[in-house]
Amino acid sequence: MPLSPAAAKALIKRFLRSRQEETVPAIPEPLRILTARKRQVMSLVAAGDTDEEIASGLAVSPLDVAVVTLETS
Secondary structure (H helix, E strand, C coil): CCCCHHHHHHHHHHHHHHHHHHHCCCCCHHHHHCCHHHHHHHHHHHCCCCHHHHHHHHCCCHHHHHHHHHHHC
16 A cells, blocks of 8 residues: 555655764764864865865865865864
C-alpha cells in the first residue's frame, strides 16, 4: 500500500534529520572562531592536500589558500 504524500514527507524529514545528527560532528570550541570556509580549507590542509589542490577543488586561488593557512597558524 503506498504512503500518503504527507506521510512520505514526514518520513523523509525524519530520516534526513536523523542522518544529519549522526554525520555532523560538533565543532570544537577553538575552531568556532573560524568561518566554515576557513575550517574547510584547514581540514584539507590537515588531510595533506597541497595549496594548489585545495584551490582547484574550492575554486579559489592558491594564494587565498596560503593566506588562510598563515592566518590560522
